[in-house]
Amino acid sequence: MNTATGFDWLHGRGGYAYGKALKEDARRYYGCRQGFGAQGTMVPNDDTFCELDPKMKDQWGIPVLRFHWKWSDFELRQVLHQQKLIAELLSAMGGKFSGPPETADALKVIRAGGAVIHEVGGAIMGERRPNSVTNRWGQTWDVKNLFMADGAPFASTADKNPTLTIMALAWRAVDHLIEERQKGNL
Amino acid sequence: MKPETHSRSLTRREAIQWMLTASASLAVSDSLGAAAAGAQGGPAVTPPRGYGLDPDMVRVYQPGALWPLTFTPEQRRTVIALCDVILPADETSPAASAVGVPDFLDEWVSSPYPAQAPDRSLLLEGLAWVEAESQQRFGRDFAALASPQQTAICDDICHPGRAKREHASAVRFFKRFRDLTAGGYYTTPEGMKAIGYQGNVPLADFPGPPMEALRHVGLA
Structure with missing residues (x-):
């Protein structure tokens, strides 16, 4: 219900068009806005993790999770690259810039950690027991008969929707499970 | 049920x-x-x-079927007149009142949804202002004014940067009334036609992607 505001803005008149001018604006400007948004992947780093809070407990007396977060150069340089690329796309489309893109400080551009996410991870898979919860099959190191077949074993999130990867990992885990069961290992 | x-x-x-x-x-x-x-x-x-x-x-619901409507006959006349000043008929498309926008506005301000409550007071107070202004300046109902007189009133309240300070709430009213009028108008079949909006069109059969697209992705 605010579409007409966009017409005023595109026309740059400052006021609220009505009458013949509004009808002309609607014909001229409807559907001609173009927006870009960029998303990217985050690589796990040693400064970003969660742990049990040593002091704070929830209403049932269970320790709550405490989160630590730090962007690395990987994410921040990705942001600058995205900005550069979007600027190129806009220029190629014939766009003009009313102000320069923010490129000096990527931290000003990137959204806060956790703002645009799929909730995966927390019990990551890995090759070695000391730095992972499950092996490559989603089988937990600590409990041999426990397989995790959801998003928890993700070691990172590839930005895109995780469901198909979850399904693929579950499929692989089940194939392995059947094989091991037939060998009598489970 | x-x-x-x-x-x-x-x-x-x-x-x-x-x-x-x-x-x-x-x-x-x-x-x-x-x-x-x-x-x-x-x-x-x-x-x-x-x-x-x-x-x-x-x-298919008729106006007023879900909740009681609000506009009095006098308010309704003002709404019809103002809608048509905002979106008049022209050679390509009908006026706002010809496609039911006054009914839409009455539904909008009469609905019980909390998010729309501010619009109710804004529009009703704004309509009262338009009537009072019309009487004071021209001695007649807004709906009975000549087109240049209606435009004179609207011009006073259609630009926040130029409007007089005492017109601030009338400016807010005008913007919202105009946006709702446009929203109602351009979601009717006539309004969509007026801006050339085609939307999704069902196909009787699907002949496949055009050759140009297939060539572009290396499949032809």
Whole structure:
């Protein structure tokens, strides 16, 4: 219900068009806005993790999770690259810039950690027991008969929707499970 | 709606109605913190509370069928006149009042949704201002004014940067009234036609992607 505001803005008149001018604006400007948004992947780093809070407990007396977060150069340089690329796309489309893109400080551009996410991870898979919860099959190191077949074993999130990867990992885990069961290992 | 027995299978329409009823019941219960709705095997039979259940999506409602309308005959005349100053008929498309925009505005300000409550007072107070201004300046109802007189009043309140300070709330009214008028107008078939909006069009058959597109991706 605010579409007409966009017409005023595109026309740059400052006021609220009505009458013949509004009808002309609607014909001229409807559907001609173009927006870009960029998303990217985050690589796990040693400064970003969660742990049990040593002091704070929830209403049932269970320790709550405490989160630590730090962007690395990987994410921040990705942001600058995205900005550069979007600027190129806009220029190629014939766009003009009313102000320069923010490129000096990527931290000003990137959204806060956790703002645009799929909730995966927390019990990551890995090759070695000391730095992972499950092996490559989603089988937990600590409990041999426990397989995790959801998003928890993700070691990172590839930005895109995780469901198909979850399904693929579950499929692989089940194939392995059947094989091991037939060998009598489970 | 009565829960169905299992002696016959549900039609698709009944199934959709069931789901709508169930989800609406849940939403109402959740908002009131009441006990769980949704009896097993059928929809919850909960009396409507708040502003009731979702509309029946397969029924055609007339203005005023869901809640009492608001505009008095005098307000309605002003609304019709102002709508048509904002979106008049031209050689390509009809005027706002010809496609039911005054009905839409009455529905909008009469609805019980909390998000629309501010629009109700803004529009009703704004309409009163337009009438008073019209009487004071020209001694007649806004609807009875000549076109240049109507435009003179609108020009005073259509630009926040240039409007007089005492017109600040009338400016807010004008913007919202105009946006709602445009929103109502351009969601009608006539309004969509006016801007060349085609939308999704069902095809009787699908001849496949054009050769140009296939060549572009290396498949032809």
